[in-house]
Amino acid sequence: MAKWCKIYLLIFLLTINAACSSSPDMQKKAGTSETFTPAQKVKILFLSISDSDVRENIRENYIKANMEKEMPDIEVEYDLGGGGQDYASKLKVYNSSGNMPDVWFSEQNLSAVVIASGNALDLAPYIYKWEFDKKFTEKEFIMPDKNGRIYSVQSGNDRFTTPRLWYHKDLFKKYGIQVPATYEELLKVCGQLNEKGIVPISIIGRDGWTLNLHLLQTMIMSEDPQVALDMLNGATDFTNPVIKRSLERIRELVLAGAFPKNAVNIGYEPAINMYTSGSAAMLAAFSWELPKLEKLSPDTDFMPWPSSRAGTFTKDAVQYWGAPLSGYMVWAKTKNPEAAARFAMYCATQDALYYNIESKAPTMLNTGVRIENTSVLAKKNLEQLDMAEIKVPSIWSAAFNTRTSAEISIQNSKLLTGRYSPDEYIRVINPLWIENAKEIREQNCDTH
Template structure:
């Protein structure tokens, strides 16, 4: 997904004003008795985000191929909204009883969880079981969804991603660098790249989340796989010394200049281009970037020169290097009120065909099984797929269990953390206060 999240998943930031308005809208949404979406749908409406082209492209391909019959009965109709306005749009539609048949889930799981509790989001474990296609989901993707959505299968995994650090193998070879296994080695590698005139990391400070994921990465390695769960359940605070220490480690990367100039104004696409054009040696990102890497027009360094490594170990830490952060991108929820027979036929076709189509056409990995064998486009895609298959325990990301407000505060202040205008202590205090005030 070009942005992602969250999607996000690559979660994307929304403004504080929008977040505050969202609280009011959600209250009306959960109390609404609107009937706009209760009638049988006239089309297979899908609300996506402008930044995501992968999912709608795959659905369009299915509508013209494997799911032609379903599309004839219930035509696919795609609408988009900028990701920064997604939460507000969903809550407005929910309050009007006008949610589309399927829609990109909110930037924070908290929104979808509340819509699920209010009966507006379909229980997909029940629906897919009735359709006989529950087994078409990858168990790892189901586990990740349940961890995000309070044990419920509230969304479909149109993407399934693990996260780590992509690196430029050619640059590493030219400067005699080996793949770092520990945090100290990673910092040393970044320093050598910088000394050689190469920007060590590409990152989007404008999005914020590519930076905060470095914080959670350090926390999972230092404190173990339950580090962020302890914040969510209140047994620990972000202001505790060991949590502030993680923010300080990431802030230090910025202090050393490892993110280059003007990181706060760098958007997602620019950061991606910096890496794919050979201007940065490393890029923390999710496996959704494989579609960009496979695109020769975007990737001028060549797929053969892109490697992938896990977030490094922290000396004396309780976490393991093979515990990969995972997400389901910006997943898709379905309106419970419009989940009729025709919708069910569409969903059944998607479950059986989406995995193969997305991998074949775009090189993207979903949480659906690949029923038609597809050769890997390149070595790094093969490596990531094998890593996913072998993964035994995955973790989430920094904001995964935060409220919408805390997610916004975290991502909107990430750039100031690495540029030094906000101290690690202040950054963690701001996010902790936002989380406590949910």
């Protein structure tokens, strides 16, 4: 994992020093349409995530806005699938029916099921035909599987995306609150904020979202990052004392009033708005929210997640989002595989353009955009990510299969009520995880 430090730094420097500007002409060069001659319009059904401002912005202001110029031969019908478990359920229904959208975005825990069902198109022939693989600054990111197949394409921004604990500097200063460095100090700060009538930490509670995607893993890593790595390799289970203590700490935060009282019902945007409106002092969310938070709350900063064990420094070990099979996929039985494959690569490129232009963030897919005028906070975020000695992929996206991820959403939702014990949680989830871990070990054996 340590090698990612050097890789990330190199990618960041290459992106910053790219020769092209972000002019409108750049968007054409970044796509795949230069190698295709427009003909009669081909209809594509696209299942799109639609649960956040980021995904809405990408779809409306990049994918839709550039279609006529970049893909004049394609007519897209947009199926807005929501997000979280709603999106997962919709994709599962499509997969079970065998009648899929032509193109969709999938996280790895859903991708594996679609691939096993024979519903995913191998994109490798099209990727190599149009040399799309050469657009990536890190070739490992678009490597084929052991059978030479590539089932998904994405921007590669995920490698630069990490969960952060954001906070209002002005509010902390107003009440004389010190930034907590330990879990015990965090509990104390939550108590101080509650006394002032301020929600300590806003989270996306619906379907256990924040716990699912990063908080449980973050809490594990705040005590022992090796346990998170063991989870990724299927080498431990939920009875591990570190994992049990992590669940206990989350429940303790719930009972201490660290999260909103109705957190289990709070969706994505309401959770972000609770922070940007000043109703919450802190926000547990990914770094992809940075541009929005800076714009709406200029006093925003982030802190390393407070350590749960003496000698564990959370700056040294960070989680990053994403997994090899996360990305845009194409239905194996689509009537127009070439057009659908081009559209999938186009979507990945538009994602990258959004992150390069709007977020001023690097991606592994090189769009030719020169990133300039990066904010102090964005630089700090990337520098800390770069300097971390241990970088751990998301357990949720890289390790959990669909059964485990679906059940853990239920368990995390129950944990957020404060009336559900870690022992009950472990008793339900561990049998599923043991089977999941076995699959991981078998896959690792096949790979090596």
